[in-house]
Amino acid sequence: MSMGPYSAKVMDHFMNPRNVGVIENPDGVGEVGNPVCGDIMKMFIKVKDNIITDVKFQTFGCGSAIATSSMATELIKGKTIEEALKLTNVAVAEALDGLPKIKMHCSVLAEEAVQAAIDDYLKKTTGKGLPGFKPHDEPLQEH
Amino acid sequence: MSNRTYLDFAATTPTDPSVLAAMLPYFSEKYGNPSSIHSFGQETRAAIEAARQQVAGLIAAKPEEIVFTSGGTEADNQALEGIAWANEKNGNHIICSAIEHHAVLHCAEFLKKRGFAVTVVPVDQDGLVSPEAVAQAITPKTVLVSVMHANNEIGTVEPIREISEVIGRRTKDEGRKIYFHTDAVQTAGHLPINVAELGVDLLSISAHKLYGPKGIGALYIKKGTRLTPFLHGGGQENNRRASTENVPGIVGFGAAADLAAQTMAEENAKLLPLRDKLIKGLTTLIPDVRLNGHASVRLPNNVNVSVKFIEGESMLLNLDMLGIAASSGSACTSGSLDPSHVLLAIGLPHEIAHGSLRFTLGKQTTEAEIDLVLEKLPPIVDKLRRMSPLYPGGKK
Numbered sequence: 001m002s003m004g005p006y007s008a009k010v011m012d013h014f015m016n017p018r019n020v021g022v023i024e025n026p027d028g029v030g031e032v033g034n035p036v037c038g039d040i041m042k043m044f045i046k047v048k049d050n051i052i053t054d055v056k057f058q059t060f061g062c063g064s065a066i067a068t069s070s071m072a073t074e075l076i077k078g079k080t081i082e083e084a085l086k087l088t089n090v091a092v093a094e095a096l097d098g099l100p101k102i103k104m105h106c107s108v109l110a111e112e113a114v115q116a117a118i119d120d121y122l123k124k125t126t127g128k129g130l131p132g133f134k135p136h137d138e139p140l141q142e143h
Numbered sequence: 144m145s146n147r148t149y150l151d152f153a154a155t156t157p158t159d160p161s162v163l164a165a166m167l168p169y170f171s172e173k174y175g176n177p178s179s180i181h182s183f184g185q186e187t188r189a190a191i192e193a194a195r196q197q198v199a200g201l202i203a204a205k206p207e208e209i210v211f212t213s214g215g216t217e218a219d220n221q222a223l224e225g226i227a228w229a230n231e232k233n234g235n236h237i238i239c240s241a242i243e244h245h246a247v248l249h250c251a252e253f254l255k256k257r258g259f260a261v262t263v264v265p266v267d268q269d270g271l272v273s274p275e276a277v278a279q280a281i282t283p284k285t286v287l288v289s290v291m292h293a294n295n296e297i298g299t300v301e302p303i304r305e306i307s308e309v310i311g312r313r314t315k316d317e318g319r320k321i322y323f324h325t326d327a328v329q330t331a332g333h334l335p336i337n338v339a340e341l342g343v344d345l346l347s348i349s350a351h352k353l354y355g356p357k358g359i360g361a362l363y364i365k366k367g368t369r370l371t372p373f374l375h376g377g378g379q380e381n382n383r384r385a386s387t388e389n390v391p392g393i394v395g396f397g398a399a400a401d402l403a404a405q406t407m408a409e410e411n412a413k414l415l416p417l418r419d420k421l422i423k424g425l426t427t428l429i430p431d432v433r434l435n436g437h438a439s440v441r442l443p444n445n446v447n448v449s450v451k452f453i454e455g456e457s458m459l460l461n462l463d464m465l466g467i468a469a470s471s472g473s474a475c476t477s478g479s480l481d482p483s484h485v486l487l488a489i490g491l492p493h494e495i496a497h498g499s500l501r502f503t504l505g506k507q508t509t510e511a512e513i514d515l516v517l518e519k520l521p522p523i524v525d526k527l528r529r530m531s532p533l534y535p536g537g538k539k
Contacts, residue, residue, distance in 0.1 A: 006460075014460060020530050031532065035494035038454055038473060038482065042532040058532035060494070062456035062473065066530065 006063060007097040013067035018074050021056040028124065030116020032135045033109050039065045041113040043073070047121055050080050057113070064103040068110035071095050076114055081121070085130075087114055147466040148512045152444060152505030153295050153329060154470060158395065159354040159506075165398035166356065169391040177388050178377065187390045194397025198361050201400040202327070202346060203337040210362050210383045211393050215328040215349030217373070218362040219246035219289075221384075222324040222345040225370030226287045227254050233319060234284035236260045240272045240301070241488040242294050244326055246347075248484070251289075260284065269437040270299035270489050278309040285313075285321050292327040292341075293334070296472055296485040296501060297436030298445025300334070301325075307342025322368065328352055328360075329442060332403030333411070344368050350392065354506065355399030359392030406506075411443045414504050417513050421446045421502060424517040429524050435486060435499060444504040447472075449486070449495045452534040453527040458500055461523040467516060472499040494533065 006014070023029075023044035033039040039061035046054035055077050057069040072092050076084040089107035093099045099107060112135040119130040169190065175183025177191050195206040212218045227237065239251050241263050251261045262280045266272050272290050281288070288310055293300040303325050314321045324345035327336060331346075332353030338346055346363040350356055364370060364383070376385030426432050431451035450458065455471025462469055472483030473496075481487075482496035491499075502516065528534040 011460075011464075014457070015464065017530065035492070035497070035533070038493070038497040040532055058530060060452065060531045060533045061454050063460045065454075066457060 005100045005103075006067070007099075009095075009097045010064060010067040010099065013070040013096065014063045017057075017066055017070035019056050019070065019077070020058070022058065023054060023056045026117075028117040028119075028121025030113055030118070030120050032112045032116050033061070033065075035060070037105075038062065039106060039109055041065065041069050041109050043069070043113040043117040045076075045117045045121060047081065050082075052076050052079055052081070052084055055117075061106065061109075062103070064099050064106040065109065067096055068092050068099070068106045069113065072110040072114055081118055084114055085118060087111060147468065148515055149468050149507065150502040150504060150512065150516065151468045151470050152508075153352070153442075153501070153503035155351050155357065156354045156505055157507070158351075158356050159399060159402055161402060162355055162395045162398045166391040166395040169394050173390075177390060178379065187388075190394050191388055191390060194393045194400075197397035197400045198348070199363075201331060201336065201404050202348070202363060203339065204363050205366065207381070208338075208363055208366055210364055210380045211388065211396070212360045212362055212384065213358055213389070214360040215244075215326065215347050215352070216246040216360075218347035218349070218360045219244065219324075219326055220250050221362050221370065221373045222347060223247065223250045223254065223287065223289060225373065226322050226324070226345070226368075227259060228371035229369045230286040230322075234282075234286040236262070236282050236284035237287045237289070238262045238264060238277060238280045238285060239289040240264050240266060240291065242266050242270055242272075242297075242299075242485045243289065243291055244295060244328070247289050247291070247326055264290075266299075266488050268490050269440075270294055270297045270435075270485070271437060271440070272301050272306065274302055274305040274309045277306050278313060281310070281313045281317075281321065283317060285317075287322045287324060289324040289326070292325045292330040292336075292346075293442050294436065294485060295329045296483055296499075297447045297489065298329075298442040299437040300330070300440050300442065303341045303343065311342065332400065333407065333442065333444065335407065338363055338365070350396035350399055353399050353403045356392050356395040359389055359396045361396070410506060414443045414508070417504055417508060417510060418443060418446055420510070421504075421513050421516065422448075424513070425520070428517060428521050433495075435489065435491070442503075444508075446502040446504070448500055449491060450498045450500060450524055451495060452498070452531045453524065454497045455499050457527050458498075458520070458523060461527070462516075462519065465519050467519065470501045470503075472501070473497045 026044040027047040028045045031042040042058045055073045059069045089111040093107040123129045177188040199206045322344045328349045331348040344365040349360040374385040435447040455473030486496035
């Protein structure tokens with residue numbers, strides 16, 4: 001089966017993405033990326049006792065944007081907020097058995113989507129967002 | 144992998160078996176260097192000159208007006224730089240359209256860095272270049288205008304003859320020659336071409352777009368046009384392109400040109416209804432799909448649509464999983480972060496340009512394949528749209 005430039009794992013998460021959709025009344029929701037660069041990720045989280053009990057995403061983007069969103073949701077589901085905040089773009093890419101170099105910016109977006117959702121959750125619960133959180137608002141270059 | 148559906152003929156075409164058969168003797172049997180005076184050289188020399196006639200015949204040119212190149216890119220580069228350097232003393236201004244192939248646009252940018260002024264003429268929403276806009280862009284310093292015959296992405300066929308007429312008028316007014324080049328890589332072998340009727344001084348062709356081999360192309364250079372050569376070395380191609388000739392490639396190009404001249408009308412008669420069926424199907428079966436490029440003044444094999452709310456590469460990957468090969472102007476497929484310059488030039492917003500999909504039909508295309516796309520694409524679009532935060536129908 002042809003897979004373009006991607007690993008089997010990327011294609012699996014692209015063709016059968018986990019946790020697609022919307023959470024009604026989420027405890028946190030974050031959106032990163034912009035239409036100019038061609039990737040938008042929106043992430044919804046449900047939090048109970050500091051644990052991310054549910055997570056869903058919507059993504060406008062290429063194969064790796066969808067796959068990294070899917071993998072990021074799997075990696076933070078059931079984790080504490082602190083654990084989820086430790087998720088790096090490199091960890092997302094590694095969990096997918098790697099990404100083409102030009103697609104690494106998708107994993108950065110996935111990391112930021114998680115942080116944006118947690119930032120929103122913290123704002124709602126503590127009145128203060130994630131310290132120092134500032135997602136890229138420019139199209140991302142290669143990382 | 145027998146059940147694959149290839150709908151990317153504008154990217155490249157398979158070498159026709161008859162073309163390959165014509166080429167094969169020129170590898171190990173007839174291998175002489177065409178510059179050699181012995182019989183080995185003479186037979187390949189004769190083969191090259193026969194191919195030159197075939198290629199010239201395809202565009203109604205004289206054989207001596209054809210220079211073989213390594214492909215379309217070299218032909219475009221040779222045309223722009225060759226005219227630029229040869230006419231430096233007469234002027235330093237070049238005009239091209241906003242939807243030229245990168246082989247022209249990036250060459251013009253290179254010349255800009257070397258002191259040339261470049262005017263990029265915009266196109267309208269259908270991708271058409273206005274002859275009047277070209278006329279207005281001409282200055283006393285203009286040496287060259289380059290407008291492609293038809294666009295490779297959106298299929299719009301440009302009014303080359305009309306543009307040539309305005310250039311001719313301005314040439315008269317200015318009292319000096321303004322050269323006109325057209326990149327005919329997408330049209331040669333697909334639409335009838337007569338260089339005199341088009342009124343061009345230079346025209347680029349690539350063999351692998353017309354069922355010939357890769358690595359060979361040609362530049363038509365109207366008799367009397369002086370170019371500074373690109374390659375320096377031997378006296379091949381009448382001193383216009385040094386390097387031992389690519390004999391098998393040239394022979395294959397000639398055979399492909401001959402074949403195209405014979406089959407063009409029949410092929411177009413077959414492709415037009417298939418093209419229109421695909422356009423109609425895509426735009427009616429899937430909501431929020433727009434056709435890119437001119438509705439009627441377009442290549443007979445080109446379908447380019449934008450599918451709103453989703454991105455092109457994700458559609459291509461899904462199609463590829465089903466064995467269907469297409470292409471997209473999305474950033475993710477271009478190796479850069481910007482979507483196609485052509486789609487932006489016709490005024491599409493970035494997110495619509497990212498959602499473009501191009502199907503280009505060819506000799507092997509069947510109606511069953513068109514039906515297959517029309518059956519398989521709607522559920523793919525539906526699935527991706529339900530994933531998209533931009534899709535209003537997705538937030539349930």
